Amino acid sequence: QVQLVESGGGLVEAGGSLRLSCSAAAITLSTHAVGWFRQAPGKKREFVADISKSGARTDVADSAKGRFTISRDNARNTVALQMDSLKPEDTAIYYCAAARGVWGRDPRAYDYWGQGTQVTVSS
Numbered sequence: 509q510v511q512l513v514e515s516g517g518g519l520v521e522a523g524g525s526l527r528l529s530c531s532a533a534a535i536t537l538s539t540h541a542v543g544w545f546r547q548a549p550g551k552k553r554e555f556v557a558d559i560s561k562s563g564a565r566t567d568v569a570d571s572a573k574g575r576f577t578i579s580r581d582n583a584r585n586t587v588a589l590q591m592d593s594l595k596p597e598d599t600a601i602y603y604c605a606a607a608r609g610v611w612g613r614d615p616r617a618y619d620y621w622g623q624g625t626q627v628t629v630s631s
Contacts (some may be wrong), residue, residue: 510620514604517625520594526627528589530604535620538582541611543618544589544600546627547598555613557589557601567613571597594629602627 516528530542543558557559557568557578566578577590587604602625 512604512620512622514622514625517627519628522631524594524630530587532585539587540606541588543605546602548600551614596629596631599629614626
């Protein structure tokens with residue numbers, strides 16, 4: 509059974525950093541594009557960043573550009589989201605997702621999802 513697991517969430521003060529990690533069981537992440545999404549209470553799930561299978565192409569939402577960096581280590585079957593200069597508005601549950609084919613900012617493009625990890629940024 510395919511399983512994506514996010515880790516690294518927690519509570520941090522504004523201006524701080526967190527590094528989220530997405531690992532996979534039963535699939536090889538190197539054959540999938542991976543995206544990070546987040547959902548705050550009462551809001552829709554929104555795109556944060558994605559990375560191509562090889563890691564050569566990345567895309568980051570405007571709200572995260574210059575602060576968040578997505579990367580992957582295909583040898584370790586993991587994808588990371590480095591989040592710096594965190595703001596209270598970054599508070600949300602963060603999800604990683606994997607896409608076998610076409611990927612992008614639309615969550616409907618993704619085939620597999622993790623359960624999410626909570627990120628809370630205090631002011």
